[in-house]
Amino acid sequence: MLEDVKQILLVLSGKGGVGKSTVSTQLALTLKVRGYKVGLLDIDLCGPSVPYLLNLESQSVHQGPDGWVPVYLDNEQRLGVMSIGFLLSSRNDAVVWRGPKKTSMIKQFLEDVYWQDLDYLIIDTPPGTSDEHITVMENLRHVPQCSAILVTTPQAVAIEDVRKEITFCKKTGISIFGIIENMSGYVCPECSECTNIFSSGGGKSLSEIARVPFLGSIPIDPRVGMLAGQGKAAVSELPNCTTSKMFDELVRKLSKSPTNGNSETSANEDL
Numbered sequence: 046m047l048e049d050v051k052q053i054l055l056v057l058s059g060k061g062g063v064g065k066s067t068v069s070t071q072l073a074l075t076l077k078v079r080g081y082k083v084g085l086l087d088i089d090l091c092g093p094s095v096p097y098l099l100n101l102e103s104q105s106v107h108q109g110p111d112g113w114v115p116v117y118l119d120n121e122q123r124l125g126v127m128s129i130g131f132l133l134s135s136r137n138d139a140v141v142w143r144g145p146k147k148t149s150m151i152k153q154f155l156e157d158v159y160w161q162d163l164d165y166l167i168i169d170t171p172p173g174t175s176d177e178h179i180t181v182m183e184n185l186r187h188v189p190q191c192s193a194i195l196v197t198t199p200q201a202v203a204i205e206d207v208r209k210e211i212t213f214c215k216k217t218g219i220s221i222f223g224i225i226e227n228m229s230g231y232v233c234p235e236c237s238e239c240t241n242i243f244s245s246g247g248g249k250s251l252s253e254i255a256r257v258p259f260l261g262s263i264p265i266d267p268r269v270g271m272l273a274g275q276g277k278a279a280v281s282e283l284p285n286c287t288t289s290k291m292f293d294e295l296v297r298k299l300s301k302s303p304t305n306g307n308s309e310t311s312a313n314e315d316l
């Protein structure tokens with residue numbers, strides 16, 4: 046079924062809490078708003094946040110004749126979502142599984158969801174390089190239309206972790222579409238002035254050293270934070286903010302790159 050997907054994007058980060066799920070959901074929502082058919086697969090088995098971010102927590106998936114039917118955001122059925130969160134009876138339930146069970150769940154997510162024809166499948170991953178990553182990378186490394194978007198924040202420790210993620214992609218043979226720096230400065234909701242709280246520019250510098258495309262910066266914007274849990278696209282609700290412009294630009298870059306970023310071949314091997 047993944048053969049029917051035109052482009053697959055793995056959203057990765059070295060550290061937790063850097064905004065990976067926010068980037069995954071806003072990218073999926075932007076693609077939907079701009080007319081594409083999108084799937085969003087949340088493979089964070091221990092902390093699935095996509096059902097909450099898209100206000101789909103009360104939904105559940107069901108088995109159809111062709112596989113699991115994803116949960117759709119609305120009746121248009123242009124954004125389908127799959128997450129372990131839909132299989133748990135309550136948000137407070139914990140998944141306490143050893144590696145082999147996690148591996149088998151991820152394989153089912155990759156093989157048994159009936160996505161139908163998708164323009165884009167976005168895969169939101171847990172932080173780091175865990176069992177879930179290794180399984181997903183093993184299954185997707187030979188899929189030519191798959192590439193990775195790395196999310197970091199400007200702090201040195203997050204940049205160091207994304208450096209490891211670049212090495213991980215190279216070792217597993219996944220091409221890198223580019224790096225996004227999230228929480229790059231704070232936008233005051235009163236005057237829209239941007240203040241660099243954690244500094245900024247680390248993601249761009251790393252992209253230059255690693256010879257990986259830099260896709261843009263997203264500031265800390267409380268209005269974007271408030272969209273979490275509503276399932277609303279920043280490009281529709283806040284069309285003039287920096288975040289919306291970054292996502293629209295990213296969608297433009299993706300549409301120009303029908304298969305992948307081809308950046309893996311030119312990425313710096315000496316990180």
Ligand SMILES: Nc1ncnc2c1ncn2[C@@H]1O[C@H](COP(=O)(O)OP(=O)(O)OP(=O)(O)O)[C@@H](O)[C@H]1O
Binds near residue numbers: 092271
């Ligand atoms: N640019 C931003 N402006 C304001 N708030 C943001 C921004 N990016 C993320 N947030 C907020 O930061 C919190 C963490 O974001 P998110 O859940 O996307 O991170 P994550 O990297 O996916 O975390 P985890 O490691 O738990 O999966 C959320 O409350 C989210 O709304």
